[in-house]
Amino acid sequence: MTKDVIALTPQMPDLPTLLAGLYAGGPDLGVDTTADGAVVQLCGPDGRPLVSVEAPILVQVPGETTRLLDHAVEDGPVWWTEARASTAVAEAGRLAGSFAGRLATVLGGTVWPPEAASTEVVPLTADVSAIPAPAAGAPAVDVLTDTTAVVIQDRPLIAMTSWLSDALRTAATADRALQIVTPPTARLTLPTRTALRGLPNRWVVQDPEHGYYDGLSGAVLHWRNGTFTPVQDEQGATRVAEAFAPAPDAGDRQLILTLRTRHPADENLVLGHALETAFRHLTGAPPAGWSTAEPVNLPWSTRQLTDLARARAPRPTWLVMVGHPGRPALATLRVLRTAAGVEEDITLALGYGGDETPPLDAVEELATALAAEHRLVTLLTSLRSARRDLTVPPRLEAPPVPVAFTLGGDEADAVGQARAGHPPVGTPPKRLGPGARPALHYPLGDGTDPGAWSVFQRLVRHLQGG
Numbered sequence: 001m002t003k004d005v006i007a008l009t010p011q012m013p014d015l016p017t018l019l020a021g022l023y024a025g026g027p028d029l030g031v032d033t034t035a036d037g038a039v040v041q042l043c044g045p046d047g048r049p050l051v052s053v054e055a056p057i058l059v060q061v062p063g064e065t066t067r068l069l070d071h072a073v074e075d076g077p078v079w080w081t082e083a084r085a086s087t088a089v090a091e092a093g094r095l096a097g098s099f100a101g102r103l104a105t106v107l108g109g110t111v112w113p114p115e116a117a118s119t120e121v122v123p124l125t126a127d128v129s130a131i132p133a134p135a136a137g138a139p140a141v142d143v144l145t146d147t148t149a150v151v152i153q154d155r156p157l158i159a160m161t162s163w164l165s166d167a168l169r170t171a172a173t174a175d176r177a178l179q180i181v182t183p184p185t186a187r188l189t190l191p192t193r194t195a196l197r198g199l200p201n202r203w204v205v206q207d208p209e210h211g212y213y214d215g216l217s218g219a220v221l222h223w224r225n226g227t228f229t230p231v232q233d234e235q236g237a238t239r240v241a242e243a244f245a246p247a248p249d250a251g252d253r254q255l256i257l258t259l260r261t262r263h264p265a266d267e268n269l270v271l272g273h274a275l276e277t278a279f280r281h282l283t284g285a286p287p288a289g290w291s292t293a294e295p296v297n298l299p300w301s302t303r304q305l306t307d308l309a310r311a312r313a314p315r316p317t318w319l320v321m322v323g324h325p326g327r328p329a330l331a332t333l334r335v336l337r338t339a340a341g342v343e344e345d346i347t348l349a350l351g352y353g354g355d356e357t358p359p360l361d362a363v364e365e366l367a368t369a370l371a372a373e374h375r376l377v378t379l380l381t382s383l384r385s386a387r388r389d390l391t392v393p394p395r396l397e398a399p400p401v402p403v404a405f406t407l408g409g410d411e412a413d414a415v416g417q418a419r420a421g422h423p424p425v426g427t428p429p430k431r432l433g434p435g436a437r438p439a440l441h442y443p444l445g446d447g448t449d450p451g452a453w454s455v456f457q458r459l460v461r462h463l464q465g466g
Contacts, residue, residue, distance in 0.1 A: 003085040003093030004155050005116045007100040008065060008078050009109030013056050017106050021099040022053070050092045050124070051099060052140075054162060056081040059297040061289030063325035067389075068159050068189070068295055071112045078109070080295055084163065087142045087152050094122045140167040145226030148177045148200075157391060158182060158203075159294035160191040160320065168195055179204050179228050182215070184243060187391040190330050190349055191294060191320045204228050205394045210243045215394035218244030246396040251354020252388040253447075255282070256400050257363075259370065260377040261344045262410075265337070271309055272302035274374035275321060275331055275346050281366040282350055282359055283329055287321040296322040309335040327351075328390045343377075351388035358383060360403060364441055367406040368432045371439035379406040380456075383447025402444040402452045405459065409437040415463050424462050426455045 007013070013021075022040065041049035057080045059065065065080075066072045083099050085092035097116035104111050111117035140163040143150035149171040151164065158164075158180060171178040177200030180192075184207045188196070196203055196216065203215035212221040212228060219230040220239040230238040261274045276286045289296040290305055298304065300321070309317040314337040323329025328351035336343045352358045363381050370376040382400035387393070407429075412420045420440055421429060429440035442459060445452040 003096055003116070004153070005083045005085070005093075005096040005100040006069070006112045007081040007083075007103040007107075007109055008071070008073050008112065009081070009103055009107035010074070010076065010078060011107045011109075012058070012079050013081055013103050013107060017103060018053070020106065021102040022051075050086050050089050051083050051096045053081065053083045053099065057162075057295065057297050059295050060299050061296050061322060063288070064295040064297070064322065065112075066325070067322070068157055069112045070156070071110070071114075073110060079107075080297070082161070082163070084140065089124075091122050091124055094118070094120075098122050140164060141170075144176075146176075147225075148179055148227040149174075150179050150181060150204075150228075152181045153186065154183060156185060157187050157189060158192050159189045160195055161295075162293040164192065164195070165293045168201075177201050177227060181206055181212075182394075183207075184394055186215075187393050188215070189294060190390050190392065191332055193392045194332055194347070200227070202228055203394070205241075205243075207241070207243050210241050213241035213244060213394075216392075218396060244394070244396050246398070247393065249385055252386060253352045253356075253358055254384050254386045254388075254390065254400075255350045255352065255358040255360075256382045256384065257282075257346070257348045257379065258382075259346050259348075259379040261346075261370070261375050262338075262340055262377050263342045263344075263375050265341050269306070269342060270302050271306045271335060271342070271344060272333070274344060274370055274376070275333055275348065276300075276302065277369055277374060278346070278348050278366060279321075279323060279329065279331075281362050281369065282348075283323055283327050285324055287329075287331070288324045290319055290321045292317075292319060294320060296320055305333075313337050323350075328388055330390050349390055351386075351390045353388045356388075358447075360446065363404055364430065364432075367404070367439065367441050371406065371408055371432050375410075376406065376408040376439060377411055378408065379404075381405075399450075401447045401450055402456045403447045404444055405442045405456060406432070407440045407442070407463065409433065409435075409439045412440045413437045420463060423459050425458050 040053045058077055059080050060077045083096040085096040098118050098120055100111045101117035101119045105119055140151055141149045142152045149167060151167055168178045179202045181204045184205050204221060205213050205215045214221055218240040220241050221228040222231050232238055263269050279287050287300045289298055289300055291297050317335040319333045321331040331348040334345040367379055381403045383403055384400035385398045427443050429442045431438040432441050433439055444456055
């Protein structure tokens with residue numbers, strides 16, 4: 001398995017300190033750069049990279065190291081410098097640990113995982129000349145075939161780091177699948193699960209007793225023709241791994257909101273206010289931070305994220321946001337430039353323990369504010385039995401159950417207020433806001449009856465028929 005080691009330091013690693021760490025293998029090893037200088041590589045005598053080091057990131061959001069690593073650091077910003085060891089060379093993991101340990105020693109920080117840290121010189125004894133050279137410009141990829149880029153990870157929580165984000169983007173550009181291989185003890189963050197959703201991308205779990213299986217569907221997998229594919233029985237059905245059985249219900253719940261807003265393409269438009277409104281209604285505070293990857297490193301700023309999205313337009317922009325410590329809250333935001341204007345696709349998830357009550361009574365008030373102030377198109381609120389910490393285990397999890405659906409005023413007017421106001425089943429909608437074009441809020445249940453999906457599907461068909 002790949003060995004990822006992270007140095008967490010109160011000071012930014014300068015060039016001399018980085019070089020001191022990179023020469024953990026002695027003077028016979030070389031140093032190179034890739035990805036336009038964003039990644040520095042410690043290379044063997046023949047130039048093959050042994051350890052890849054990403055540019056340090058200043059994490060200014062409280063609680064991020066604890067969320068992603070279960071590794072607390074002193075209060076205040078911390079520089080996150082991640083080293084990724086090659087899977088093909090036995091000494092590479094020790095080299096990465098020595099690199100991180102040297103940074104922490106010089107700058108007064110810590111290393112994750114703590115047992116990986118050292119400052120020793122690691123001599124290279126393996127003959128790396130027989131090892132296949134990795135894909136150029138893709139240090140995160142361990143195996144590359146015509147159809148698939150495979151990334152091997154052994155960390156407990158697989159976050160959508162810039163490493164993985166780059167690997168996913170590179171694979172998609174080359175029309176390849178991205179498949180992440182982990183041990184069964186690993187979990188995904190919600191942004192990583194969202195990125196892997198949909199074939200041909202996969203989360204491949206390597207179970208020592210059960211072989212390989214898909215961590216999101218449970219399908220038993222095998223390596224065939226350069227990719228992981230499902231194993232089928234004699235009838236052509238896909239087998240499901242025994243290890244994919246659901247975990248006992250601990251009483252944890254996740255409240256999930258999926259919403260879309262649409263704005264005129266105006267030079268004064270500021271994005272992110274709808275998401276901030278949702279955070280304030282449901283957590284009592286705005287997001288703590290935002291970023292283009294995990295760890296979330298930038299303090300919350302609607303102006304800065306708007307500037308980034310505008311600089312990337314007309315290309316879409318994908319962002320991740322996190323709440324303050326104490327209430328697990330994660331969101332993803334995708335900004336799209338369309339013929340109708342600028343659209344924000346938002347998914348917000350909040351975690352609650354068995355002794356906590358999800359704030360379902362706040363949803364209608366939130367829907368009213370979104371419709372009145374933020375050009376709401378649609379809002380679907382649902383509840384699911386899943387981990388409070390919002391991480392995804394390689395086990396069967398119950399799907400979310402709809403709680404309410406809100407149709408924005410413009411959308412309701414396009415359907416026709418008369419038709420939209422009279423659904424075929426369920427409770428008639430509540431009119432949100434005054435005037436002849438109110439938003440319509442459809443209560444669907446309390447999140448415990450799976451039959452709410454049938455009601456919601458009939459409602460959607462009814463609205464689409466209008």
